Amino acid sequence: MTVPTPTPLAPDQQAAVELLRSARRFVLSGHMRPDGDVLGAEAALASVLTGLGKEVWVVNPDQPEARYDYLVRGFRHRAWNGGGELPVHDVAVLLDFCEPERLGALEKPLFEAPSKKVVVDHHVHGGKVFWDAAFVDVRAAATGLLVRRIAQALGAKLDRAAAHGVFTSIVTDTGWFKYSNTDAESLATAAEMVELGVQPNEVFDALYQKRGREHPLHLGKLLARTEYLADGRLAVVAWPLADVVGPDHCDTDELLDILRSVRAVEVVLFLRETKHGEVKLSSRSKTEFDVQALCRPFGGGGHKKASGATIPGALDEVRARVVAAALAAFGREAPTGAARGG
Numbered sequence: 001m002t003v004p005t006p007t008p009l010a011p012d013q014q015a016a017v018e019l020l021r022s023a024r025r026f027v028l029s030g031h032m033r034p035d036g037d038v039l040g041a042e043a044a045l046a047s048v049l050t051g052l053g054k055e056v057w058v059v060n061p062d063q064p065e066a067r068y069d070y071l072v073r074g075f076r077h078r079a080w081n082g083g084g085e086l087p088v089h090d091v092a093v094l095l096d097f098c099e100p101e102r103l104g105a106l107e108k109p110l111f112e113a114p115s116k117k118v119v120v121d122h123h124v125h126g127g128k129v130f131w132d133a134a135f136v137d138v139r140a141a142a143t144g145l146l147v148r149r150i151a152q153a154l155g156a157k158l159d160r161a162a163a164h165g166v167f168t169s170i171v172t173d174t175g176w177f178k179y180s181n182t183d184a185e186s187l188a189t190a191a192e193m194v195e196l197g198v199q200p201n202e203v204f205d206a207l208y209q210k211r212g213r214e215h216p217l218h219l220g221k222l223l224a225r226t227e228y229l230a231d232g233r234l235a236v237v238a239w240p241l242a243d244v245v246g247p248d249h250c251d252t253d254e255l256l257d258i259l260r261s262v263r264a265v266e267v268v269l270f271l272r273e274t275k276h277g278e279v280k281l282s283s284r285s286k287t288e289f290d291v292q293a294l295c296r297p298f299g300g301g302g303h304k305k306a307s308g309a310t311i312p313g314a315l316d317e318v319r320a321r322v323v324a325a326a327l328a329a330f331g332r333e334a335p336t337g338a339a340r341g342g
């Protein structure tokens with residue numbers, strides 16, 4: 001089977017590959033609250049680099065959720081708790097983000113370290129260039145796919161652990177091939193990972209079939225907070241700090257998927273108070289509505305159909321500002337008339 005991948009590499013991508021080839025000691029990091037794409041890309045790249053005889057540490061700003069244990073046990077991992085020192089390293093590889101603030105408390109020590117910085121990512125970059133080399137493709141469905149392309153450029157074979165990483169990246173970022181980013185590369189690469197030993201149902205069971213009994217009750221509570229605005233085209237859930245329970249009880253994607261499944265809904269906004277004076281916004285679109293453009297003025301970003309931002313302010317006040325911006329964006333859109341269902 002041939003996986004369709006864009007060739008040849010862009011000069012910046014080639015420079016990233018050469019840094020990975022020549023350096024010896026690595027730290028791999030992902031964004032706060034590492035998800036399946038972060039941990040999958042880390043698992044795959046850690047395995048590839050270790051296989052090439054290099055020293056690899058994975059250091060993330062937060063402890064991964066327990067459901068990702070099948071990936072995390074495959075590499076040396078530390079969650080950055082603000083203490084101690086980072087492992088000595090020549091190159092830091094930043095996976096699945098391109099805004100340094102998304103490292104949280106890890107940003108300062110990582111950027112104080114005298115290492116080269118390599119970004120491997122598929123998000124749209126809005127800020128200034130801070131890296132020494134970047135392997136970026138905003139059309140790639142997942143960062144794990146970019147790691148597979150890097151392995152190919154390095155002439156490295158993927159082992160079973162790497163295959164689980166790449167597969168997890170693909171299925172979590174494409175919503176198991178439901179989202180509009182699903183393409184020939186993601187499907188063909190997933191098949192390739194199955195040939196390398198991945199059992200899709202085992203990955204699915206690990207990720208979604210081992211939750212606590214509180215999970216559906218909690219999801220029900222969140223869904224009960226849904227408000228429909230703009231003739232039902234906009235669905236909003238605002239979640240105050242008082243109702244926040246452990247992170248394992250919330251799967252943001254699941255909540256967003258359920259609301260997006262409503263026929264009239266085009267855009268979903270999920271606002272979660274993470275601490276006093278700070279709100280995390282997750283947004284999804286299933287039409288041409290560009291949620292990345294919505295999140296950008298709030299200091300966030302991502303993709304056209306999936307974006308987020310961390311916004312300072314009280315929940316009610318942030319909710320009002322974000323909803324006003326969304327309603328204004330709907331108002332600027334050309335009417336689509338009969339094309340829209342009820």
Ligand SMILES: [Mn+2]
Pocket residue numbers: 037038096122141142143173
């Ligand atoms: Mn991603």
